[in-house]
Amino acid sequence: MTSDIMQEAKRRLATGGSIDAVLGFFRESGLSKIWSVKAVSELLECSLDKAKRIVHDSVAWQDVHDSHEDFLDTLVHEIEKEEGK
Numbered sequence: 770m771t772s773d774i775m776q777e778a779k780r781r782l783a784t785g786g787s788i789d790a791v792l793g794f795f796r797e798s799g800l801s802k803i804w805s806v807k808a809v810s811e812l813l814e815c816s817l818d819k820a821k822r823i824v825h826d827s828v829a830w831q832d833v834h835d836s837h838e839d840f841l842d843t844l845v846h847e848i849e850k851e852e853g854k
Contacts, residue, residue, distance in 0.1 A: 774794075774798050774808075777794065778791045778795065781794065782812065788812075788823060792828075793828075793829040796829050796830070805829075805830070806820045
């Protein structure tokens with residue numbers, strides 16, 4: 770994560786931008802979900818756990834969240850099927 774990206778994120782928040790907009794900026798800038806969590810933790814001065822929840826529940830990362838949820842649902846279904854044998 771570059772200092773330029775963090776500086777721009779701080780500027781956006783300071784001028785009234787939402788954290789979701791900042792997360793969209795991070796994603797457009799090529800930051801991974803993990804780096805976004807770290808950056809949110811630094812920006813908001815919060816725990817990594819809280820930052821993880823913010824990123825996970827954000828509009829910017831919704832498509833990834835949905836695909837992870839679908840994967841977990843399928844995994845649970847397959848495990849339950851296997852245990853039912």
